[in-house]
Amino acid sequence: MPVATTSTTVVGIYPGSFDPITNGHLDLIERGARLVDQLVVAILQNERKKPLFSVEERMEMLCEVVRPFENVVVDCFNGLLVDFASRRGARVILRGIRAVSDYEYELQMALMNRRLRPEIETVFLMAGEAFSFLSSQMVKEVIGLGGDVTGLVPPLVEARLKHRLLGETL
Numbered sequence: 773m774p775v776a777t778t779s780t781t782v783v784g785i786y787p788g789s790f791d792p793i794t795n796g797h798l799d800l801i802e803r804g805a806r807l808v809d810q811l812v813v814a815i816l817q818n819e820r821k822k823p824l825f826s827v828e829e830r831m832e833m834l835c836e837v838v839r840p841f842e843n844v845v846v847d848c849f850n851g852l853l854v855d856f857a858s859r860r861g862a863r864v865i866l867r868g869i870r871a872v873s874d875y876e877y878e879l880q881m882a883l884m885n886r887r888l889r890p891e892i893e894t895v896f897l898m899a900g901e902a903f904s905f906l907s908s909q910m911v912k913e914v915i916g917l918g919g920d921v922t923g924l925v926p927p928l929v930e931a932r933l934k935h936r937l938l939g940e941t942l
């Protein structure tokens with residue numbers, strides 16, 4: 773029996789703080805971009821979280837590191853994620869799960885988002901095992917204390933972090 777096909781474009785949103793982007797995020801972007809026609813990496817504008825980098829700086833770093841991916845774009849949003857997703861015509865929200873500890877928070881968000889807009893589905897990808905312990909917060913702490921984070925963040929992000937936290941020249 774022939775399978776019906778439609779030509780609708782599937783847009784996915786990958787939201788987060790990205791303060792800054794790590795190689796764990798990048799791994800998810802690469803894998804997520806294969807599942808949708810267009811992936812929008814969306815930075816939450818939330819100054820209450822006291823970010824290390826401004827939204828503009830995070831946008832700049834993200835745009836640079838996603839340049840190799842043809843179907844990935846970067847944007848920022850405030851307000852409800854599902855409203856932003858809807859404005860962008862997205863049917864999918866993409867999130868990564870690193871460990872069991874992420875599950876409860878992610879479940880809560882996914883269920884709330886589904887209640888707000890049932891037509892948008894949250895899809896979870898398991899973090900690559902090499903990144904299952906990695907967070908932006910930890911990277912900032914380790915660099916700030918003089919530790920080596922080679923391979924955990926893109927080189928341009930490492931340089932920006934060392935500039936911001938250790939005063940090294942860019």
Ligand code: PNS
Nearest residue numbers: 787788789790816851852853854881884
């Ligand atoms: O990388 P993070 O900081 O865990 O990302 C959290 C994010 C941005 C996905 C989440 O805070 C979010 O969606 N905020 C927007 C506000 C919102 O929609 N809240 C209701 C659903 S929980």
